[in-house]
Amino acid sequence: DAGVTQSPTHLIKTRGQQVTLRCSPKSGHDTVSWYQQALGQGPQFIFQYYEEEERQRGNFPDRFSGHQFPNYSSELNVNALLLGDSALYLCASRRQGALRYTFGSGTRLTVV
């Protein structure tokens, strides 16, 4: 049973560019959350998707947007990249209403 799959694993982008990160949730899970983890810090909640709608959002600017598809997979888009967007982006999935999250290994984004 595959867990949460994220792609790509590593990415280097130039300041001002746009990036799309992808996440496939664990089988049976329908809710996807995204977290940003800067170096040496704990993960920070970006947003959560359920039934293809954004249900909760953390304190992140509108440059961060997302999408959930009918098969529950999700994308995280970041526009106008800043150096400060360099981080590990983690995707977590769960069944709606359940408490246990399953995390992916993340996408390491470096903005130069």
Added chain:
Amino acid sequence: AQKVTQAQTEISVVEKEDVTLDCVYETRDTTYYLFWYKQPPSGELVFLIRRNSFDEQNEISGRYSWNFQKSTSSFNFTITASQVVDSAVYFCALSEARGSGYSTLTFGKGTMLLVSP
């Protein structure tokens, strides 16, 4: 607003020593959940334990145990007889209990545990 504080940035122990990781939290919710996650170098956050705010019974699961004290808003985690494979960053996290089901996790900054042979 919710907040989780892990005051210990890094802990180094020798194999077979017991080690306790501290966690203090803040929340206005009366019902909430507390978690411990482990993050090895691969990056994936691995679930270790969860505790409900209305159950202060402390338990032991294998080499892991936890001490939840609502009076001091602490949720400490102990690894008994540490092993080299325990080396990782450990995160304490807090989740509100939302009736809508759209709960999220608030993490501390993590404690890096180094277990040497």
